Amino acid sequence: MFIYFWVFNKNMGISERKEREKEEQRERILSAAKILFLEKGVEKTSIRNIADQIEYSPGSIYHYFKDKNEIFHALHQGGFQQLMSRMEVLTAVPNPMERLKRMGAIYVDFALENPDMYDLMFIKEAPMDHVFNSNDEQWKEGFGTFNFLRSTIQECIQEGYFRGHEEEALSFLVWSTVHGMVSLHIRRRCEVILAQRQSTIVKDGLHEFFSILDRLSS
Amino acid sequence: MFIYFWVFNKNMGISERKEREKEEQRERILSAAKILFLEKGVEKTSIRNIADQIEYSPGSIYHYFKDKNEIFHALHQGGFQQLMSRMEVLTAVPNPMERLKRMGAIYVDFALENPDMYDLMFIKEAPMDHVFNSNDEQWKEGFGTFNFLRSTIQECIQEGYFRGHEEEALSFLVWSTVHGMVSLHIRRRCEVILAQRQSTIVKDGLHEFFSILDRLSS
DNA sequence: TTTTATTTTAAACAGTGTTCATTTATTTTT
DNA sequence: AAAAATAAATGAACACTGTTTAAAATAAAA
Secondary structure: OHHHHHHHHHHHHHHHHHHHHHHHHHHHHHHHHHHHHHHHOOOOOOHHHHHHHOOOOHHHHOOOOOOHHHHHHHHHHHHHHHHHHHHHHHHHOOOHHHHHHHHHHHHHHHHHHOHHHHHHHHHOOHHHHHHHHOOOHHHHOOOHHHHHHHHHHHHHHHOOOOOOOOHHHHHHHHHHHHHHHHHHHHOOOOOOOOHHHOOOHHHHHHHHHHHHHHHHHO | OHHHHHHHHHHHHHHHHHHHHHHHHHHHHHHHHHHHHHHHOOOOOOHHHHHHHOOOOHHHHHHHOOOHHHHHHHHHHHHHHHHHHHHHHHHHOOOHHHHHHHHHHHHHHHHHHOHHHHHHHHHOOHHHHHHHHOOOHHHHOOOHHHHHHHHHHHHHHHOOOOOOOOHHHHHHHHHHHHHHHHHHHHOOOOOOOOHHHOOOHHHHHHHHHHHHHHHHHO
16 A cells, blocks of 8 residues: 555656656747747748757657647747736726726737737738638637727727727727738838838827827827 | 842841741740739749640740740739720820819729739739839839829829828829739738628728718818 | 851759668666 | 667658759840
């Protein structure tokens, strides 16, 4: 009886360590992939590149991830956690219209500070196939940040703003507006057209948006 | 003297035919590439795929185009001509605010009817490298459609709309709004979030946008 | 007809994602 | 401690990619 218990303990200790080591290796692959993905882009980063970076064999990576897309996807999820945590400060802003504006600013800041991660999350086409085939809670729960936007706009409507507007479509419009600005910037569609002010155009556009919101309030 | 003239004529006739045939072959490559690019995407279409489609050798394509990017770019330019020609009807709309709204509708329609071409023009990252290195008049002239938007908004301001707004940043904001909606749709970021109305959400969003414009007018 | 120029081709190069039999290392059982 | 079982890591192989290039085929000119 005593011996069985000891064996049981021993097994558990080892399997726990094993699992920990496996998790560490997974993390090592992920952080190498992140560096390379954000540096050279997803398409131009090969499994061999990632393997080289951590002095590993290409084949071994397939022990930790089903395919290249799964690596992409893991990073994708991390990005949403980052963005969500930035939004947390907004719970302290009681006025919904003020909250809406600050939300836009946080969103734009996140995109401008992490353009490659934003690209990964909202522009690239690769991840979405995976999202549909997997049980990605981040999306299945409905992209928490978007729901937060919706509830904020709902509150705005309740307080008398946006009279006559439909909440869902308006939320989509607001999301589209900020997404449009940052994605045109990230995918370099402003550089030729607005060359002389490409560094400020997104923030300037955002302020035009804010002043439109102010106008709608009064 | 007569002979020289005949020889001259003969040469010209042949070189003209040659040039015509070369142009035809170029066009054949281009239309095969267009079908495949829009069907499977640029990245997943190989030079060999294009060559197979027109019963040609992969290497020969490099006699007509420097590289894969140049094929992409040729199609890219064609897309702008399409969009611009759609915009021509707007010259018959005298009221600038009405023109602005119709412009948005044409832009969105074009994007929804030609999602892959739109993707090529405004979302994909591949072409921009080429735009900077080449003398792409389409962009060097400043993307005619955007200038048309700017002048329309300028007229709106002159007629008293958008008081207190800055023309350039506002134009960027308006462009971003329509681009944001169609690009979120094309890159399938609405499907999970707004599953039950994904077929109408872009048009609904556009109407919300119109009603905001109406509100700003009064 | 011979020379010259052009077009086309297939093979080759260095790279890709992914699979898999084999080797290596570790853990468990005897 | 030795043997068996399990797990992890590997490198070669497969079928693909974009691109280059020497050779072959074709057409034009002399």
